[in-house]
Amino acid sequence: MPMKTMWSAAIALCLSTQSLAAEPDAPQTLVKIDDFAVTNLHYALFASQTGRDPSDNAQQIRLLNELVNNFMVANSAQGKALAGRPEVAAALEVARARLLAQTFVRDQIENSPVDDAQIKQRYEERFSGPGGQEYKARHILLETEDQAKAVIAELDSGADFATLAKDKSTGPSGKSGGDLGWFEPGMMVGEFSAATAALTDGNYSKAPVKTQFGWHVILREQSRDLPVPTLESKKEEIRIEIQQERVAKAITDIRDQAKIELQSEN
Numbered sequence: 001m002p003m004k005t006m007w008s009a010a011i012a013l014c015l016s017t018q019s020l021a022a023e024p025d026a027p028q029t030l031v032k033i034d035d036f037a038v039t040n041l042h043y044a045l046f047a048s049q050t051g052r053d054p055s056d057n058a059q060q061i062r063l064l065n066e067l068v069n070n071f072m073v074a075n076s077a078q079g080k081a082l083a084g085r086p087e088v089a090a091a092l093e094v095a096r097a098r099l100l101a102q103t104f105v106r107d108q109i110e111n112s113p114v115d116d117a118q119i120k121q122r123y124e125e126r127f128s129g130p131g132g133q134e135y136k137a138r139h140i141l142l143e144t145e146d147q148a149k150a151v152i153a154e155l156d157s158g159a160d161f162a163t164l165a166k167d168k169s170t171g172p173s174g175k176s177g178g179d180l181g182w183f184e185p186g187m188m189v190g191e192f193s194a195a196t197a198a199l200t201d202g203n204y205s206k207a208p209v210k211t212q213f214g215w216h217v218i219l220r221e222q223s224r225d226l227p228v229p230t231l232e233s234k235k236e237e238i239r240i241e242i243q244q245e246r247v248a249k250a251i252t253d254i255r256d257q258a259k260i261e262l263q264s265e266n
Helices: 003-019 040-049 057-075 077-083 086-111 116-127 145-156 161-168 172-176 190-198 231-257
Strands: 029-033 036-039 133-142 179-183 209-211 214-225
Touching (some): 029 040, 036 040, 036 057, 040 057, 057 077, 086 231, 133 145, 133 161, 133 190, 145 161, 161 172, 172 179, 190 209, 190 214
Antiparallel strands (some): 029 036, 133 179, 133 214, 209 214
């Protein structure tokens, strides 16, 4: 049997019986390049990064050969010289930092699981009261307060709100008569939400409402109660929220111990 064929057969056997079945924390050497060991972990990571997961021996050998070539170049004198270039060194540092940061986040999540009692407590803190409300409303957006007052005067005289919105509103909903559909208060800017909540169904604002977008005249058409969401429907959302808070705190703790100085240009 030719040497190349023997080598391929040996590696194929190694891949099929060791690397693909090995646990991530149990590296097994597939190939030695001088004193450097290419392991099943290298192979699995390389396969994942290149988007390939070959199942037959021939494809596995091609992928392993490609990985070996990468390590041969990287570990060669030429590769080490290239690693000293500022842009290459910076790229390696960024890749290393990203990998460690991602692993840190994953470890924080895995080593500090959120139990059901914590989720239930957060749920009860947030949803123990009655459900909120949502509103169906229209609005007319205008550039100045005087224009808004003039529109209110027309409404007081019996003008149709939707018609005025089509004729005068500068907002994108104007062409549909100012219709905003149903929305929860948090979906709108604070001033708009507060003004809508202060109205009763079927009434429009008697004074212009100013927001960052301009001056509004608001018609609250309908309102309805929002049911309190069930614990089960919010469980995963709360779990992720608590996990994110813990990770953010862990990063803040590290940041508090670091000396970070913004360097100004000379």
